[in-house]
Amino acid sequence: MLHRRYLIRRLGVGGRTIPLRHGDLVVAARAESGQLDWEVVAYAMSDTVVARRTHELGMECVIGTAEDGEPMVGQLTGTAFLVRNVERALVFRGDGPLTGIDVSSLASERSIAISDASDAMMRSGSRWVCTNSALGYSVSSASRHQMCPGDLSTQRSPG
Numbered sequence: 001m002l003h004r005r006y007l008i009r010r011l012g013v014g015g016r017t018i019p020l021r022h023g024d025l026v027v028a029a030r031a032e033s034g035q036l037d038w039e040v041v042a043y044a045m046s047d048t049v050v051a052r053r054t055h056e057l058g059m060e061c062v063i064g065t066a067e068d069g070e071p072m073v074g075q076l077t078g079t080a081f082l083v084r085n086v087e088r089a090l091v092f093r094g095d096g097p098l099t100g101i102d103v104s105s106l107a108s109e110r111s112i113a114i115s116d117a118s119d120a121m122m123r124s125g126s127r128w129v130c131t132n133s134a135l136g137y138s139v140s141s142a143s144r145h146q147m148c149p150g151d152l153s154t155q156r157s158p159g
Helices: 139-144
Strands: 004-014 016-017 020-029 036-044 055-063 071-086 089-099 112-113 119-124 127-132 145-147 154-156
Touching: 004 036, 020 055, 055 089, 071 127
Parallel strands: none
Antiparallel strands: 004 016, 004 020, 004 055, 020 036, 036 089, 055 071, 071 089, 112 119, 119 127, 145 154
């Protein structure tokens, strides 16, 4: 499986811009399917009401880093279904192709480097988790952690 997480700088839902505190686009390509699986998890600056239905999304995402260290930004678009809208949290699941994505930019296997070897983004069950060994978390304990809204730190899940 190939996968990657992109930081969303701007999110448009049906032509309406949603000011974000933080947003991630997670894209996966499975060998058995020619289609990409993708999901948007975004946290708005204020309570935002979005209808639970299919929407056209427009995303300005950080897609890489230029040689001079500046972020490279790309425009990605696709149709997605709003899965959840609770206060400031918005979760969309891709419902078709994602245009503007370069499949060759997706990482292979299980993890994506975030800043160095001690930080990794992993898939655990049906959610993505961020593990950080500097905080005492590791890949082996990933199933007990989940993403915190708005940052890349982790918090313990009950159980």
